[in-house]
Amino acid sequence: MNAPLQLPGTQAVDKPVRRRARIWRIRGELSSRTVVILGAIGLCAPFLAWWLYTALGFADPIFMPGPGAVLERIWHWWNNEGLLDDIGISVYRVMAAFVISAVIALPMGLYMGTYRPVQATLEPLIDFIRYMPAVAFIPLVMLWVGIDESSKILIIFIGTFFQMVLMVTEDVRRVPMAQIEAAQTMGATRGEIIKLVILPSARPALLDTLRITVGWAWTYLVVAELVAANSGLGYAILRAQRYMHTDKIFAGILLIGLIGLLTDQAFRWIGRRAFHWQKR
Amino acid sequence: MDKPCISIRQVGKQFGTRTQTIEALRGVNLEVMPNEFITFVGASGCGKSTLLRILAGLETHTSGDILLRDQPIDGPGVDRAMVFQHYSLYPWLTVMKNIQFSRSLKVTMDSIQTQGDVERASGRADALLNLMGLNAFADAYPNQLSGGMQQRVAIARALMPRPDILLMDEPFGALDAQTREVMHDLIRHVHRLEKTTILFVTHDVEEAIYLGSRIVLMAPRPGRIENIYDVPLPAERNQDMKLEPAFIELKREILSRIRETSGVQTDLDQLSRLTQGADK
Numbered sequence: 001m002n003a004p005l006q007l008p009g010t011q012a013v014d015k016p017v018r019r020r021a022r023i024w025r026i027r028g029e030l031s032s033r034t035v036v037i038l039g040a041i042g043l044c045a046p047f048l049a050w051w052l053y054t055a056l057g058f059a060d061p062i063f064m065p066g067p068g069a070v071l072e073r074i075w076h077w078w079n080n081e082g083l084l085d086d087i088g089i090s091v092y093r094v095m096a097a098f099v100i101s102a103v104i105a106l107p108m109g110l111y112m113g114t115y116r117p118v119q120a121t122l123e124p125l126i127d128f129i130r131y132m133p134a135v136a137f138i139p140l141v142m143l144w145v146g147i148d149e150s151s152k153i154l155i156i157f158i159g160t161f162f163q164m165v166l167m168v169t170e171d172v173r174r175v176p177m178a179q180i181e182a183a184q185t186m187g188a189t190r191g192e193i194i195k196l197v198i199l200p201s202a203r204p205a206l207l208d209t210l211r212i213t214v215g216w217a218w219t220y221l222v223v224a225e226l227v228a229a230n231s232g233l234g235y236a237i238l239r240a241q242r243y244m245h246t247d248k249i250f251a252g253i254l255l256i257g258l259i260g261l262l263t264d265q266a267f268r269w270i271g272r273r274a275f276h277w278q279k280r
Numbered sequence: 281m282d283k284p285c286i287s288i289r290q291v292g293k294q295f296g297t298r299t300q301t302i303e304a305l306r307g308v309n310l311e312v313m314p315n316e317f318i319t320f321v322g323a324s325g326c327g328k329s330t331l332l333r334i335l336a337g338l339e340t341h342t343s344g345d346i347l348l349r350d351q352p353i354d355g356p357g358v359d360r361a362m363v364f365q366h367y368s369l370y371p372w373l374t375v376m377k378n379i380q381f382s383r384s385l386k387v388t389m390d391s392i393q394t395q396g397d398v399e400r401a402s403g404r405a406d407a408l409l410n411l412m413g414l415n416a417f418a419d420a421y422p423n424q425l426s427g428g429m430q431q432r433v434a435i436a437r438a439l440m441p442r443p444d445i446l447l448m449d450e451p452f453g454a455l456d457a458q459t460r461e462v463m464h465d466l467i468r469h470v471h472r473l474e475k476t477t478i479l480f481v482t483h484d485v486e487e488a489i490y491l492g493s494r495i496v497l498m499a500p501r502p503g504r505i506e507n508i509y510d511v512p513l514p515a516e517r518n519q520d521m522k523l524e525p526a527f528i529e530l531k532r533e534i535l536s537r538i539r540e541t542s543g544v545q546t547d548l549d550q551l552s553r554l555t556q557g558a559d560k
């Protein structure tokens with residue numbers, strides 16, 4: 001009897017108002033369909049603007065080719081200039097550097113985040129190196145390692161590794177103390193706590209760290225391929241600059257972006273599958 | 281039966297930083313008999329958590345002696361289990377796997393040798409699931425449960441290795457009043473059934489009286505035992521007892537003692553002076 005009176009008319013007026021308010025509420029909810037649509041609009045709008053700008057003849061095609069010309073260039077690159085090989089070698093360099101970084105950074109960060117003496121010893125050093133620009137290491141790397149594949153991988157490694165260790169350390173340190181102490185009161189040894197509590201608890205954060213750092217590895221690709229390379233996406237961009245092939249510069253940048261986006265989505269997908277127990 | 285299972289003698293604990301030392305506990309004496317249910321109340325900062333953590337072996341005392349059945353404490357042990365206020369469950373494990381966590385530890389595996397032991401352990405996990413009313417949620421993940429159910433899982437997990445002593449640090453502090461009442465009757469049922477000794481920290485005086493057979497009232501600066509009360513209620517409790525004169529009398533007495541020792545009284549005086557000033 002005390003329920004508020006429901007008039008059919010008031011509901012119809014209420015509804016759209018309430019829905020708009022939900023979307024724009026601070027940290028409000030969004031249906032997954034809306035997310036996809038908005039993401040697609042956000043991605044397509046700049047391309048549309050770019051296409052309009054060039055199609056209407058505002059830009060000199062030598063400085064800014066249209067999307068059509070860039071697509072044509074990609075097609076040509078694929079058929080006659082070995083695009084697949086360039087992609088392959090670049091992916092290899094980025095992934096090799098990334099995997100080596102991860103293989104060292106994960107255990108190192110795990111120990112830094114778990115044992116304070118390890119952290120106290122290594123963190124200042126890593127912080128120090130982290131601020132040295134990776135590009136500045138190129139002459140040294142060329143002197144010491146030479147100009148073969150390993151030098152390119154090393155440059156990307158230098159750019160990625162030190163950030164990665166610090167982020168892994170932070171992920172490990174964020175494991176709630178109550179989870180660790182609960183295991184201690186059940187009689188777990190230090191080794192058991194690392195294996196059965198800290199690692200599984202930090203896993204989602206670690207995957208996120210890997211996702212972010214693989215992106216950074218890609219940004220160091222062009223820098224690395226400055227080093228006496230004769231193949232790769234970054235190298236292609238640098239060489240296109242020399243010949244004023246603006247369309248190829250556009251093509252190279254877009255392709256790197258696309259590969260990065262795909263890697264990112266792959267990591268997110270793995271995370272959703274593997275850590276379904278997480279709160280969304 | 282007459283020998284205490286915990287003897288705390290002149291125990292002190294100082295937390296030291298370079299600039300100041302905090303005396304979290306001073307001259308604490310307490311004897312706990314097997315199967316007792318002792319509750320600790322007192323203003324915040326009076327060392328309740330510190331005392332419990334010392335008993336759990338998570339912290340060390342700086343003076344005095346603590347004997348557990350004539351043995352000094354040497355770190356955490358399977359004879360003592362602890363239930364934390366929150367964040368102690370393992371969100372990547374199902375409810376059942378959380379309860380069985382201690383079985384994956386070496387201390388427990390050493391004691392499980394025959395097939396019969398294995399079956400007994402599985403039976404115990406099922407029985408605890410049943411006792412906590414969690415049958416339907418064995419395969420759920422902690423994030424899918426309400427706060428009250430999460431604490432039931434934490435209690436079941438702590439009981440799994442059959443500890444002699446159960447240490448609980450404000451385990452229901454984050455729950456709403458209704459859920460808390462249900463948990464009170466549940467934990468008393470567990471106490472009767474499992475014959476464990478329970479040391480229970482709370483800031484809720486009513487909770488302390490309803491649950492405990494003895495109440496230890498603590499006071500801050502330095503953290504110490506102010507008084508110990510025998511609860512004038514029969515061993516079998518029900519919610520109606522909260523309205524009995526003896527219950528209310530004890531509650532009034534303890535509340536006023538907490539107010540005297542906590543410094544809240546000066547706050548109240550100040551407040552009344554302020555409001556009087558406003559009246560004029």
Ligand SMILES: Nc1ncnc2c1ncn2[C@@H]1O[C@H](COP(=O)(O)OP(=O)(O)O)[C@@H](O)[C@H]1O
Binds near residue numbers: 295296326327328503
């Ligand atoms: N790890 C610590 N380092 C320094 N001081 C601490 C630490 N833990 C507790 N204390 C101090 O010891 C006193 C008692 O704390 P605690 O046992 O948590 O009190 P309670 O649980 O009764 O609120 C407080 O003054 C608190 O600030």
Ligand SMILES: [Mg+2]
Binds near residue numbers: 330
């Ligand atoms: Mg406390």
